[in-house]
Amino acid sequence: MSDLKIGIVTKEWPPAIYGGAGVHVLQLTDALRSIDGVSVDVHCFGGPRNDAFGYSTPSEFKTANPAIQAIVTDLEISSQLNAVDIVHSHTWYANMAGYFAALQYQIPHVVSAHSLEPLRPWKAEQLGGGYAISSWAEKTAYEAASAIIAVSDAMRSDVLAAYPTIDPGKVVTIRNGVDTSKFSPNNDLSVAEKYTINGRYAIFVGRITRQKGLAHLLRAWKEVPHEYGLVLAAGSPDEEGIGTEVAELIAQLQKERTNIWWIKDMLPHAELTALLTGADLFVCPSVYEPLGIVNLEAMGCETAVLGSRVGGIPEVVADKSTGELVEYNGHAADFEASLSESITRLMSQPELLKTYGAAGRIRAMKEFGWDNVARATLDLYRRVIA
Secondary structure, three states: OOEEEEEEEOOOOOEEEEOOOHHHHHHHHHHHOOOOEEEEEEEOOOOOOOEEEOOOOOHHHHHHHHHHHHHHHHHHHHHOOOOOOOEEEEEEHHHHHHHHHHHOOOOOOOEEEOOOOOOOOHHHHHHOOOHHHHHHHHHHHHOOOOOOEEHHHHHHHHHHOOOOOOOOEEEEEOOOOOOOOOOOOOOHHHHHHHHHOOOOOEEEEOOOOOHHOOHHHHHHHHHOOOHHHEEEEEOOOHHHHHHHHHHHHHHHHHHHOOOOEEEEOOOHHHHHHHHHHHHOOEEEEEOOOOOHHHHHHHHHOEEEEEEOOOOOOHHHHOEEEEEEEEOOOOOOOOHHHHHHHHHHHHHHHHHHHHHHHHHHHHHHHHHOOHHHHHHHHHHHHHHHHO
């Protein structure tokens, strides 16, 4: 019997991974390739390369809106998907490549729902008029897909609410995973020394985007006792407005405190795990989060998590067991006050945080392994091909 040949289409591929979707694609691909009888080709943005089929934006579109650039790149990719049995696309950037290939070659197209454009209106700041194009691309691809993988039950509900014409039977929850051999406790104290980090601290890791709620955390931190430090591994602002806002808020805090550290560049993996391990608390103040792989990564490093009760975060962070959850009702002042109170209370209880952290690693290992994710995904592929 010949191998099942899968075509994965993604905007992100190493080293250009800047979010959870990119992490998901890399880990899923590795896990699928470890299964006998499975062959995976990766088609990605970013130009020619040796470890995947890489595609550049056609030169005549170099100055076009980013959404138009994505669509024309998708057209290029789709023409090279004729030899696969199934195509699996990730994020709206790549969805139309799968859509066009499915039409052209009569092959199934599976979409992974990592986020939804209707629930991210702030993307209009980044894409301008291209937001209407990205929204159209996502809607068109989702409605025509053979199956949709939601990364959480909350995301599944969001998909069906945003696109009510979609058959609920084709939307399946398969949660993201974490490699707990890579994200494990790393007690290398030299990393903190390198960045002059000292004392007890909480940590935020993520892109600077309105979705991640960093501005809320920074405003909340004004009311956190000065004895507690904050490490911000945050870069790649989505657009100038949020980048400027975050930079100003960090500057204000740094004028008053010596224990606010901002690391703008993406951390090497070993440094990231060392800083996660050294933190008393990982804070995820997202206002929209389909699942939140960063929480799983922190849990893998045996670090307690304080997350907002939105999207799929409650499916990852077991409240009062591996960490705690903060309510988000859309009112910034209420959310920030709750963050301040929770951070202050938790940071004052280091033994409780250690208990949460230990439970978090156990939960990550037992319930979020990539081998289980790959097997469930492969089962779905076989169902839609049959």
